[in-house]
Amino acid sequence: MINKYAFTSFISQLNAIIPGERLLIDEPMSRHTTFAVGGPADVLVLPHTVQELAVAIRSAKELLLPLTVLGGGSNVLVLDGGIRGVVIQLNELNKVLQCDGLLLRASSGLMLGDVCAFAQQNGLAGIEFACGIPGTLGGAVFMNAGAYDGEMSKIVSRVQAINDAGIVHTYDAAELEFSYRHSRFQLTQEVIVEVELALTADDKAAIAERIDVLMSRRRSKQPLEMHSAGSTFKRPAGHFAGTLIEQTGLKGFSVGDAQVSTKHAGFVVNMGHASAEDILNLIREVQKRVQSAHGVCLEPEVRVIGESRK
Structure with missing residues (x-):
């Protein structure tokens, strides 16, 4: 239960600088994930x-209000009871997108696909791996997202972030503490606002061709047409999560309207009317059965936030 006086004070303070259409009370997060x-x-x-x-x-x-910050609403599962306190979503931040030689600067709220397209148009290579990853640039840095042998840690050179006092700090690559699906921001909870990428020069047509090849692979193997949060589980050491799930006979397995994708078993999808509880119960059942069959513990890549329905 949040402090009602603090909540009212917060709304009053924010109303002074942010119009009501961008300050939404009791807003369903199903519209934003x-x-x-x-x-x-x-x-x-x-x-x-x-x-x-x-x-x-x-x-x-x-005001001691709980604070949750989201990028584009991918890679998260918001529970059916919602999120108490303040949620800030960054995908409407004014967009910075420019290049200076081989360096590309971009706002954290930009979608990865838009950053990839801008890089290609300017003959900058190295971020093609991220073109089909759903979500924002800031979210990709936060999670150190990767695919097809690429990873954000290989191209991020600098990050601007805001701490809980509202102060902006700039971090160089060596300070970002990148590891598999991890960055310093998961511990500090600073909010990423701008990212600098160090890319390489290449022919625009060659970059476009690589993007087309990777996107074709994604479309053929991943359920991009379905509601999902991207890849559901982290890659366990020495294995592939999707392969283990499929070998356990769970491809197409469902709980309510939540389903292990029939196209790629590493993805859990919403068939149309799933609840967060359906999705969470499906994830737990997959974990239990894979552990029993293979002795491997699957760790979710998706962040679970909020409260269960009472």
């Missing part, structure tokens, strides 16, 4: 500027 599930956020803030973002973070912290 790629799984298309999730109960209401007490308040969802959609900042357009770094200043608005800084004020929202600082106000929430000063």
Whole structure:
């Protein structure tokens, strides 16, 4: 139960700088996540500027309100009871997208596909692996997202982030503490606002061809047409999660309207009317059966946030 006085004070403070259409009370998170599930956020803030973002973070912290920050709403499962306190989503931040030689600067709220397209148009290579990853640039850095032998840690050279006092700090690559699906920001909870990528020069047509090949592979093997949060499980050492799940006979297995994808067993999809509880129960059942069959513990890549329905 959040402090109602603190919540009212927060809304009052934010109303002074953010219009009501970007300050949404009791907003269903199913409208803002790629799984298309999730109960209401007490308040969802959609900042357009770094200043608005800084004020929202600082106000929430000063008033001791719980704070959750999301990028594009991918790679998360918001539970059916919703999220208490303040939720800030970054995909409406004013967009910075420019290059200076081999360096590309971009706002964290930009979708990865848009950053990849801009890089290709400017003859910059190295980020092609990320073109089909659902989500924002900031979210990809936060999770150190990767695919097809590429990883954000290989191309990120600098990151700007805001701490809970609303102060912006710049980190060089060596300070980002990247490891498999991990960055420093998972521990510090600083909010990424801008990213610099160090890329390489290449022929625009050659880059476009590599993107087309990777996207064709994705479309043929992954359920991109379905509501999902991307790859559901981290890759266990020495194995592939999707292969283990398929070998356990779980391809197509469902709980309610949540299903292990028939196209790629490493993805859990919402067939249309799944609840977050359906998805969570399916994930747990997959974990249990794979552990029993292969002795391997599958760790979810998807972040579970919020509360269960009471």
